[in-house]
Amino acid sequence: MPPTPEPPAAVRLENVRRAFRSGKRMITALEGITASAAQGAVTGLIGPDGAGKTTLMRLVAGLLRADAGQIEVLGTDVGREPLAVQARLGYMPQHFGLYEDLTVEENLNLYADLQGVPRSARQERYAQLLHMTGLGPFTARMAGRLSGGMKQKLGLACTLVQPPELLLLDEPTVGVDPVSRRELWEIIGHLTREAHVTVLFSTAYLDEAERCDAVLLIHDGRLLGSGPPGAFTAEMSGRSFYATSGLGRRRLQARLAAAPGVIDAVIQGSHVRVVTAEAHVPDPAALVAEATDLALTPTPPRFEDSFVARLRTRPLPPQSAAVRTPEASASESQRAQSHSGNGVSPEPVIIVHHLTRRFGAFIAVNDVTFSVGRGEIFGLLGANGAGKSTTFRMLCGLLPPSEGELRVSGFDLRTAAATARSRIGYMAQKFSLYSDLSVRQNLRFFSSAYRLEGARQSARIDWAIGEFDLAPMLESSARDLPLGFKQRLALACALMHEPNILFLDEPTSGVDPLARREFWQRINALAESGVTVLVTTHFMEETEYCDRLVIMAQGRVLTEGTPEAIKGAAHRPDRPDPTMEDAFIAVIEAASAKAVA
Amino acid sequence: MKSASLLRLTGLMRKEFVQIGRDPSALAVAFILPAVLLMIFGYGVSLDARNVPLALVVEQPDALTASFTGQFAHSPYFRPRYYLTIQAAERAMAAREVNGVVWLRSDFSRRTLFPGAAPIGLIVNGVDANNARIVEGYVQQVWAQWLTARLGARPYLPAIALEPRVRFNPAVISKDYLIPGLIAMIMTLTGALLTALVIAREWERGTMEALMVTRVQMREILLAKLIPYFVLGMGGMAVAVGLAVFLFGVPLHGSLLVLTATSTLFMLAALGMGLLISGIARNQFVAGQIAIITTFLPAFILSGFVFDINSMPRAVQLLTHIVAARYFVSILQSVFLAGDIWSVILPNAVALAAMAVIFLGLARANARKRLD
Amino acid sequence: MRRQILALILKELLAVLRDPRSRMVLIGPPLIQLLVFGYAATFDLNHVPIAIYDQDHSQASRDLVARFAGSPTFTVKDVLDNDRRMNALIDSRQVQTVLVIDRRFTRDLLTHQAAPVQVILDGRNSNTALLIEGYVNSIVSGFALGWAQEHGARAPPATLDIRARYNATLSSRWFIVPGIVALLTEVETLLVVGLSVAREREMGTFDQLLVTPLRPIDILIGKGLPGLIIGAAEASVVIATAVLWFQVPLRGGLIALYLGLAFFILAITGIGLAISSLVATQQQALLGAFLFLVPSVILSGFATPIANMPGWVQALTLVNPMRYFLVIVRGVFLEGAGLASVASQLWPMALIGAATLAAAGWLFRKRVT
Structure with missing residues (x-):
């Protein structure tokens, strides 16, 4: 598969295996990985959460030792001489590894000291890095007060103080807005071209594969494939x-x-x-x-x-591939009509009117207005810190607004009676469940909390077990479930009481594409039957499932409409078929242009 | 190579000091926690019984009984309350209004004419056994004084003149002996807690991972934690000693040099323990729990600071040898109350040094530049 | 009771019991504390090392020395024949006391003069010094009485007849062990209740709870009652251990004890919930619990009497629920106290409980909404 004039490999893995102990069980994080990353190229390590990306990164960085197999980095056996390797590489862990209570400059100084950069060389190096990352004006700012994109760039700058031969970036684009993401890729391109740095880049975003020179696709600790991204698509x-x-x-x-x-x-x-x-x-x-x-x-x-x-x-674990869809409901044709145009559904269920939320001097949500009709899937799209979670929490009644009005089925959930709350279902970020309780105990508890009793309760629990294929792990603690299973259980718990309105906070983050498809299948079916769904996400492509969405940045709604309309607005002659990411960047650029003018 | 290592070390230390300066919680654990704990204990823990409420029952008052009961009125230890019948006095004791009853029966004066025949009843509430013994001791003193005053040189036998001489703390003030012990206990807690928490924080925030993939060596990371928190811990120590001397008026007979030198050894042991804990528990919650359980409780009970080690069962006595605070309590009590007594300081200082070496060594051995 | 709250309580208990780490917190530390406190925390003196410097070398002085050697309280570590090492032995803490029998001892005894015996004590532990003095006193008095009988001498006109109520042998274990019932109940209840809300906040399930039809008051009850159940279970184990293992007499009624326990746990639960509603993470909750526990234990009369504290500190102890429960638990164990005699300790705890629960409820609602 690899191209014929093979450049020397900067990283070579041979039959690598690594397992971890979790309680009494051993969990195999990586198994039989044989792969390499070519010198001077950008190699993408791609896979969903829990696939083993971080373990692989840490093995290459010499932070973990392999249970079996060989790892050679820059020609050195990293298991035997980690220090020799570490002197030649730059590593940015997840969450960037910054000291948030130090300023930008202090962070740079620390890493310069650690990497042994002579003082005389620093000013010049800093100037280059600050120019490259655009952090020049912020050297005296605390790292903790930078935006996600700026933190990412500072983390990168810190690993580059002493130019490394190999750069390891562990999920640098998580939670970062598309503009910063694009800028990061520009920096990486510059590094490989000018400084001939080899880059190993891990990500859960599949669309980033196409920007890499080569891709290692891993899933469940195994290598599913490797080679240039073109080879994958060519198949x-x-x-x-x-x-x-x-x-x-x-x-x-x-x-x-x-x-x-x-x-x-x-x-x-x-x-x-x-x-x-x-x-x-x-x-x-x-x-x-x-x-x-x-x-x-x-x-x-x-x-x-x-x-x-x-x-x-791949042989899949026994799982019903069949999709259960409720037979077409009467609302279907009506929905099809109401969404064919750009029109707002006639029957708004969620109304948000000039909503504002401040934390001290910081305005997290700034004058947000939208409404959601019955049976609609409505998306809140934005990077971390854009204000979508704050808006979401206010809608669920978890946070009082500073100003403005909101209504969910005619109620303000903060002050609404318990009966109003029994009409909504809520699925929290990271699939919050009681990790010490078994699957069955979680179902039982949430059904009781939603006031189900007796025969109805048993019937709903049986429904959930059947519908979500929970039977195989019924007595396991929620803590030990695989991520996709957790997601299903969390959705099952939120649906126990057959709510009319469903709130989903980042419901698919980290799960693999199949689990994601299955999830959206269910949500679609629910929407078909008239359930109103409000969902937050930072996956651009997921907004395709929404009937309408808003794009948020810095607390404001930048645009609102159907996915088609939003993408259509970004249409340019050189970009005949814009993606949602293109549209997002166009919207943000338009907003900052307006702010300047 | 040498200078690169020094550069890394100073860089890390500079970072540490900047962080300490910006993080109020580190300063709080280092300075405010010891001060607050010392105040609570200093004021709250006292074994000196003063103004003990004592019931006096005199069934037939006369000059002789008055001469006896008069002794109590003048004693600083007692606050006498008078009852007419023993039943009333016993009721008062059951209601916890008095801690003891002194009972002179109606025939007391008559029976003093027959040697050894006049019993003075003393009933103490034995629930708080320690307090009861102290009350007993005080009443015995009062009785002995009364006998001497009353009987003068008349040759009653046997008269043995017990002359107690309390070295180092002639006034027998419990605060003077408790506070030096307290300092040891508090400094164990803060020393271990501080380091355990700050390192666990680096693990939690992922900065440790970033540090490890630089050229830095593990011993540099440990040293760069040890030195600043040693400075901070000694600062806390100075605050505690200052409070002891100036607020609580505990005498400091020994030299500051000895105090500083032994504190250094102790602080190294405590910090070593903190480093070890943080190597085992990589999140602040667990590290905090372990630090409290393994330092606070043993230092409170097994250090000899309140409870006498000699009186413990053999197995428990053996256990006290692994508690660093035990050695420091002993040194502090001597240095404060007695002076530089080398026969106490040397063996205990050697033990502290050994513990410091063991804990720091274990921490070093346990700290590998890997995550597994 | 409403079924939802029942489900909440059940869930809470399951969460605590299924997690190996919190199971450990419930079983490990209490057991260790019980044993360590029960055995190590004692004010009783045993095997106190002493040295004897007998200048008299007579039959009488040897008799006196024999009484010390035979006492379980003392262990004769050294016998001196000059005063050179006397102070050094004390200074180096090899012995805690030196008994010096004067050369004139027998002569003065026989000539009816006060025979001098000097006791040199180590004041670095002043409590032990006082206690040793008391023990020495009673051994010397015993010797004097014996000597008087043998030599037909006249005894002093009045003697002290000492009796201790409730704890005849003045065993400090009887004092400490019932105190542990209060101590452990406080620690465990506070940890279970104080950390539970913080744990849910950290895991994100708290939002999930708030979005259900459960009202804040339901959640508050659902969080509080498991503390009551676990606290009571924990206390029962300690009470049983105190009676069966440490042989502390349980003289009063269980009804009075458990009524006191219920009020005590109620007050602690209120405090735990108040801490819980103030903090965001388990670590802060732990710190908060610790900051409450230390003063609360020290200022409760657990180890040292409240009466010895300065007046303003004594006033402070009035808001400490442990202070009241300690009186009840010791009263019931040792004094055989009944309902009537503990009633005066109940209402302050009820008051503290009501105030803290109300505060917790208010804080809770404020944080929630």
Whole structure:
């Protein structure tokens, strides 16, 4: 697979294995990893949370020792001589490893001392780094008071004080806004071109694969594939299509996902994007019986397609592949109409009116207004610190607003009686469950908390166990569940009492693409049956599942509309088919241009 | 190579001092916690019984009984209350209004004519056994004084003149002996707690991971923690000693030099313990819990600061040897109350030095530049 | 009671009991504290090392020395024949006391003069010094009486007849061990209650709770009652150990004891919940609990009497619930106190409980909304 004139490898892993003890069990984090990263290239280490990316990074950095196998970094056995290797590499751990109570300059000084940069050389080096990262004006600011993007760049600058031969970046783009992300990639490109630094870059964002020179795709501690990103997408050529039909995109997507020969079907704008098992155009008529007007247009493959294809062909743990969709409800046709245009649904369930929230002098949410109609999926999109979580918490009644009004089904949840709260379901960030309680005990507790009793309670618990395939781990503590399982349990707990409104805070962060698809499948089905869904996310592509969304930055709503409309606004001659990320950046750039003017 | 190492060390230390300066919680644990604890203990813990409420029951008052009971009225130890019947006095004791009852029966004066025949009843409330013994002792003193005054040189036998001489603390003030012990206890807690918390914090925030992948060596990281927190800990120590001498008026007979030298050894042991704890527990919550359980409790009970080690069961006595505070309590009590007594200071200082070496050595051995 | 609250209590108990770490906190430290306190925390003197300098070398002086050698309180470590090492032995803490029997001892005894015996004590531990003095006193008095009987001498006109109520042998273990019932109940209840809300905040489940139809008051009750159950269970184990293992007599009624316990735990639960509603993380909760525990134990009369404290400190102890419960637990154990005699200690705890619970409820609502 690797290209023929092979450059020397900066990192070589051979049959690497690493396990951790967790209580009485051993958890295998990495198994049989054989891979390499070429000198002077950017190698992406790509996989969902818990795949083993961080363990691999730490092994390469000499922070962990492998249980078995060989790791050679820059020609040295890192297990035997970690110090020799560490002197030649730069490493940025997750969350950037900064001292938040030191200023930008003090952080730089510390790392310069640690890396033995002579004082005479510092001023020049600092000037370069500050120029490159745009941190020049902020040298006296505490690192803790920088924005996420600035922290990321400072973390990077600290690892670069002494120019390293190999740069290890562990999830540097988590929670960072798209503009900063784009800037980071520019810096990385500059480093590899000018300074010939080798970069190993880990990320859970699959769309970043295409920016790397080579990709190592890992999942569940195993290497699923490696090679240039083009090779991954090339395998998939001729297998991806846009499907359109008058059936309504949600229903179409559900039908397509269950159709034979289809390995992936996701909503994208007004179409459904379909990936087939084999490279030939399927017969539209054979796919979905109900959709007689089904049309398929070929579209170029994406990196994610190959990941999904690889996951599908792997022997999966027994799991119902069938998607349970409630039979088309009466609201379907009405929904299809109400969302065909840009119109607001006639029956607003959530109303937010000039909402503002301050923490001291800091304005976290600034004059936010929107409304959500019944049965809509409404998204709040933004980077960490954009104000979406604060808005979300105010809506759930967890935080009082400083100014403005909000209504959920006609109530302010902060002051509403318990009955009002029994109509909403809530799924917190990171799937908060009682980790010491078993799956069954969690279900029982949450159903009781939502006032279910007796036969109805038992019936709902049985429903949840069946619907979410919880039976295999029913007696395990929630702590020991795999992430995807946790996500399902958290959703099950939020749905015990059949709420009309569902609040989802970052509901898919870190889970693998299949679990993500399954999750959205369920949410779509719920929306079909008339449940209103409010969701926050920082995954750009997930907004495709929303009927409407707002993009937030620095506490303000920058734009509101359907995904199509928002992307359409970013349309330019040189960018005929803008992604949501392009749209996001365009919106932010427009907003800062307006601020300047 | 040498100078690069020095550069790293000074860089880390500078960072540490800047952080201490900006972090009120480190300063609070170093200075305010010892001061507050010393105040609470200094004022709260006292074994000196003064103004003990004591019931006096005199069934038939006369000149002789008055001469006896008059002794109590003048004693600083007692606050006498008078009852007519023993039943009333016993009721008062049951209601915890008095701690003891002195009972002179109606035939007391008559029976003093027959040697050895007039019993003075003393009933103490034995619930607080220590306090009861002290009350007993005081009443015995009063009785002995009364006998001597009353009987003068008349040859009653046997008369043994017990002459107690209390070295180092002639007034037998419990505060003077408790406070030096307190200092040892408090400094164990803050010394271990401080280092354990700050290192655990670096683990929690991920900065330790970033540090480890530089050229820095583990001993430099440890030294760079040890030195600033040693300075801070000695500062806390100085505050505690200052409070002891100037606020509580405890005499300091020994030399400051000995006090400083032994404090240094002790602080090294305490910091070594903190370093060791933080190597085992990498989050602040667990590190804090371990620090409190392994330092505060043993230093309170097993250091000989309140409870006499000699009186403990053999197995527990052996256990006290692994408590660093034990040696420091002994040194402090001597240095404050007695002076530079080398026969106490030397063996205990050697023990402290050994503990410092062991803890620091274990901390060093346990601190590898790896995460597993 | 409403079923939701029941579910909340059940969940709380399960969460505590299923987690090995919190199970450890409930079982390990209490056990260690019970044993260490029970055995090590004693004011009784045993095997006090002493040295004897007998200048008299007579039958009488040897008899006196024999009484010291035979006493379990003292261990004769050294016998001196000059005064050179006398102070050094004390200074180096090899002995705690030196008994000097004067050369005129027998002569003065026989000539009916006050026979001098000098006791040199180490004042670095003044409490021990006082206690030793008392023991020496009673051994010497015993010797004098014996001598008087043998030699037909006249005894002094009045003698002290000392009796101790409730604790005839003045065993300090009887004082300390019932105190541990109060101490451990306070520590465990405070930790369970004080950390529970903080733990949920850290894990993010607290938001989840607040979004359910449970009202803040329900959550408060659901958090408080498990503390009551666990505290009472913990206390029962300690009470049983005190009676069965340490052989401390339990003379009073269990009803009075458990009523006192209930009020005590109520007050502690209130304090725990107030701490819980003020903090954001478990670490802050731990620090808060520690900052309350230390003064509360010291200023409770657990080890040293409240009566010895300065007036303003004594006033401070009035808001310390442990102070009241200590009186009850010792009263019931040793004095055989009944309901009537502990009633006066109940209402202050009830008052503290009501005030702290109200404060916790208020803080809780304020933080929640």
